[in-house]
Amino acid sequence: MAEINFFKKIFFKHITLKITALILALVLWFYIQDELNKESAGREELIYGKARH
Amino acid sequence: MDIMNNWKAILEIAILWYAIYMMLRFVKGTRTEQLLKGLLIICIIYVATQQFGLYAINWALTRLFPISVLALIVIFQPELRRGLAQLGRFGMYQENIEVIDEIRNSAVALSRKKIGALVAIERETGLKSYIETGTEIDGKVTARLLTSLFMPQSPLHDGAVVIRSGRLVAAGCVLPLSTESHGLSKNFGMRHRAAIGLTEETDAVCVVVSEETGSISAAIGGKLSHDLNEDDLVKMLRKTFYNPSKGRIPWQR
Numbered sequence: 001m002a003e004i005n006f007f008k009k010i011f012f013k014h015i016t017l018k019i020t021a022l023i024l025a026l027v028l029w030f031y032i033q034d035e036l037n038k039e040s041a042g043r044e045e046l047i048y049g050k051a052r053h
Numbered sequence: 054m055d056i057m058n059n060w061k062a063i064l065e066i067a068i069l070w071y072a073i074y075m076m077l078r079f080v081k082g083t084r085t086e087q088l089l090k091g092l093l094i095i096c097i098i099y100v101a102t103q104q105f106g107l108y109a110i111n112w113a114l115t116r117l118f119p120i121s122v123l124a125l126i127v128i129f130q131p132e133l134r135r136g137l138a139q140l141g142r143f144g145m146y147q148e149n150i151e152v153i154d155e156i157r158n159s160a161v162a163l164s165r166k167k168i169g170a171l172v173a174i175e176r177e178t179g180l181k182s183y184i185e186t187g188t189e190i191d192g193k194v195t196a197r198l199l200t201s202l203f204m205p206q207s208p209l210h211d212g213a214v215v216i217r218s219g220r221l222v223a224a225g226c227v228l229p230l231s232t233e234s235h236g237l238s239k240n241f242g243m244r245h246r247a248a249i250g251l252t253e254e255t256d257a258v259c260v261v262v263s264e265e266t267g268s269i270s271a272a273i274g275g276k277l278s279h280d281l282n283e284d285d286l287v288k289m290l291r292k293t294f295y296n297p298s299k300g301r302i303p304w305q306r
Contacts, residue, residue, distance in 0.1 A: 021074035029066050
């Protein structure tokens with residue numbers, strides 16, 4: 001029982017902050033992925049585009 | 054390969070989540086919180102201008118972005134410094150022992166002079182609403198500062214001093230009075246009732262020095278322990294604030 005309460009306390013403590021942080025982390029991660037994809041696509045175009053012409 | 058990438062993504066999101074969560078906890082209840090809210094609103098406006106094709110506003114915000122990064126570093130300089138210092142600090146336990154000792158020394162000095170005092174120490178529940186009723190200080194907790202704040206000539210002597218994260222954040226704060234009498238003797242005045250009142254509503258710990266008798270009391274969870282000597286007070290504070298199972302003092306937020 002004490003262990004359950006301990007885990008409950010850990011999970012629910014600052015729950016709003018935890019959820020906000022999770023949303024922000026996901027948004028940030030997807031944004032970074034998008035930027036990285038753009039960067040690599042741009043590089044590919046620079047390399048292969050030049051080669052094609 | 055995909056499984057490996059998924060694990061990497063989960064790990065990256067987890068690291069980002071933890072960093073953002075710690076940052077949010079660090080700024081919660083401070084002025085930085087309001088600044089961050091303002092920043093979030095600007096970000097939302099930026100995304101909205103992109104979505105709705107308001108290119109002039111979007112262009113202006115894009116041009117403002119490099120300047121605002123510089124401005125943010127200047128605005129958040131004290132918080133950044135404090136955050137980085139906290140990140141690299143290891144002697145936290147020793148530091149908190151020092152805070153307890155300073156409170157003890159001040160309580161003893163005030164008790165000898167029969168000067169009334171009320172010190173509230175924040176734990177998990179925020180005392181922001183009570184801090185706002187007083188005067189902001191944000192100073193290092195020292196016995197000399199605490200003693201001088203409660204001197205009858207001091208403009209801030211009437212009210213409570215609030216300690217948060219080992220810092221003396223405000224003085225002259227108004228605390229809620231206990232509505233229950235708790236069989237309190239007539240010797241206990243408003244300070245004792247305020248200490249009980251606050252500890253009934255929050256998990257804070259209050260140290261009270263009686264103006265009439267000079268006795269030292271401590272209130273935890275709405276219960277008052279009175280006529281404490283200096284050793285009892287230190288034992289009580291250390292026992293309350295240091296939880297060996299967690300390996301840290303809970304006021305470290």
